[in-house]
Amino acid sequence: MVSTLQERLVRSAATVDSSVTLLADFQRWFRERLDADESRVEIIPFTAMRGWDFAPDTHNLVHETGRFFTVEGIRVRMPGAPVEEWRQPILHQPEIGILGILVKDFDGIPHFLMQAKMEPGNHGGLQLSPTVQATRSNYTRVHKGRAVPYLEYFQRTERHRVLADVRQSEQGSWFFRKRNRNMLVEVAEDEDIEVRDGFRWLTLGQLHHLLAVEDLVNMDARSVLACLPHSPLDPADTFPAPLAAGPHGTVAPGWPGQGRHALHGDADILSWITGLRTEREVFTERIPLREADGWHRTAHRISHESGRFFSVMAVDVTAGGREVGGWTQPMIEPHGPGVAAFLLAYADKVPHVLVQARAEPGYTDVVELAPTVQCTPRNYTHLPAGATPPFLEDVVEAPADRVRFDTVLSEEGGRFFHAFNRYLVVETELSAVPEEPPHYRWMAVRQLLDLIRHSHYVNVEARTLIACLHSLAV
């Protein structure tokens, strides 16, 4: 009998030593690449950038070719938020890139083709990345750069099996409406795939093991892994069809999964999101960077007068083995590490997480579903006590035996410099949150996966945590 995708993914998650790649071999290989990596990243003054300059009229930071991205300003109004109006710099990169992971069965076990890739913002240089990270300029080849390896599998999918293909948002505080196309494409078992230098086939079990290593699996890889259509955390996964759900998620008799249910029915979850997106007002207007009041430029940094939030800065990169030998670019450097955490609880054996509907100025559609806690704690020290993010204490002060996941991972190293978040999954009881605050809902992991198939629902921090949740199945 042919296995279902779900069964194969569960097998892959249970496989930590594959005959294709032994975990210890991978670790040795990765360490050797780290040792051999000669890339160097240096913080430089803005004036030392090559090809980048502040536009005379707007003071936006732009590349002379118009390529890559720009640093601009936005003016934000969020009536009802703790801070209702502000201005800030933001990255503008309207083109949609491809983040793709190639999947292939070896002996009936799906493996994922991962890449050891250097990005200037990575603390350690190399991180484990998707098979493909390609900007639109890369994949349309308008600039005749070197071809991106394996890109053809994501551009012509007819002969393959698409497991996921969805534009997902990225950081809404640092990016203006940035989306990347997240893809998982499975090739047939007999398709011959050359493993190029810098790439390795890994099982889900191996990836899950590596996710728990600090600063190793990069944001793009986590985001794509979150788009897997099934969670190994919930191997029964016989959750009924969304439309079979009755009020409060009860299901029609006779269905597999009968008796299993989500706390809130799908229609109620969608209605909650629609209500917030209809009623909540977020006005984000692009302005010249020059008009970002409160932000000041020195030779090396553009920073807020309070010292909080982040700086815009510039780096000079000397790379070994990347597309070009070296380059300079602006980056965003967050001030102080962040915390992103899900509270996890089981309702009748069905895993649920407490989801926050969160507005960020760069989102395309008002609010997205975010972790229970997502904040940079030090940004809140100047605000009154009531403005402290809900549930922050519950996660950072949880007893060790309730902490199911706790690892510092970093955000996209191509744009963000040493952007660390401590990602936590803390198990609790439903009764610990007797009443959900208006912007919070318990959602079954299965419900989040149903929404992640569509754009603009699940934010990038929540996607990292979903990849981490998958890993708890091991």
Added chain:
Amino acid sequence: MVSTLQERLVRSAATVDSSVTLLADFQRWFRERLDADESRVEIIPFTAMRGWDFAPDTHNLVHETGRFFTVEGIRVRMPGAPVEEWRQPILHQPEIGILGILVKDFDGIPHFLMQAKMEPGNHGGLQLSPTVQATRSNYTRVHKGRAVPYLEYFQRTERHRVLADVRQSEQGSWFFRKRNRNMLVEVAEDEDIEVRDGFRWLTLGQLHHLLAVEDLVNMDARSVLACLPHSPLDPADTFPAPLAAGPHGTVAPGWPGQGRHALHGDADILSWITGLRTEREVFTERIPLREADGWHRTAHRISHESGRFFSVMAVDVTAGGREVGGWTQPMIEPHGPGVAAFLLAYADKVPHVLVQARAEPGYTDVVELAPTVQCTPRNYTHLPAGATPPFLEDVVEAPADRVRFDTVLSEEGGRFFHAFNRYLVVETELSAVPEEPPHYRWMAVRQLLDLIRHSHYVNVEARTLIACLHSLAV
């Protein structure tokens, strides 16, 4: 045993004479209201409008209070389209209104509370409308107007059952990113609902009967009815969970609906949409109406120099029994009736329609799923033969015995003046379309209903046709 929603909807669709409202009684009642309707609509010169004027700088048409909507300009670039660049006037109404239908069981049969409502653009004055059509100004009561009856059921849904709640787009050629919140809310059978003057409870079967009457069921009602989570057209509806679908829609053994399948799996459909939204470029920029080159203003109209497309014009409305006694407003008057049609075919008894991924300048997200044919035929007479919309002949020249639905219905009468579309459903064989053009896909009706739960997937013309498809079950 408690019936499922699906079973109850099928019962409602099969009920043409309800004990609550006999169809003949409804028809008599509606005719009497038509006869008694004293409202009058007169086309006036722009200068005769009260409270509306052209702004001195932009020439935008605006209300002195800033309320309602504005008529502005847009500049559009669509590389690769038959016409790649143009400018045009467009309606800008950023606030999201509520279109809601109240649902209640009588003797186990769901009934829908419908309203006979006058809109100035309606040819016959009154049309059958949702329980509630409320703008944000209505429902936030900032202007202290008369309360909208039944609005409370859609604003506080906790005690009721939400069947659908989703922001849906409207005409992307006439509106700039307009969305309304489409809601179906079911109250308990023992909830006492007063039937106010102008309202009647109708079954789905009655609504389906009335849909086939020219110009009777209004666009808002059709749009909301399309959001019903099940189609009576496909009463088995045991289509498996989207995620259970394997390649090309095959389903896991043991599931109800095993063997039934869609021609394309859900992941493939989503990937097709993601690909088009990533690759297709649509640049829409708001400009002052003054800069809409090619459009000229006379005393009564703003029209394109070619005479095609539409005009902006103004009306004076004298209403009996509406919120205010009379008012003036600008409207859009399309030139020449449109055609919107689905080709319908059965694959292994599963109804499929041929869906077009269509870009319109006012859409929020590049393309939406549209009818097989959607055009105003006379707008194409000046273009070369190759630019004639595909499948137009197949639907307008179909033999009578293949035409399952054929009725002229009008678009939103609050903004569009005598905007008629001929809506057709034409049955064919899958083999009649041996190869789908790149922007077309056969989709199971069930797949469309899965997507209609989310915003920005199914356009308003396709939603009308989905309501019509539901009606074919009778």
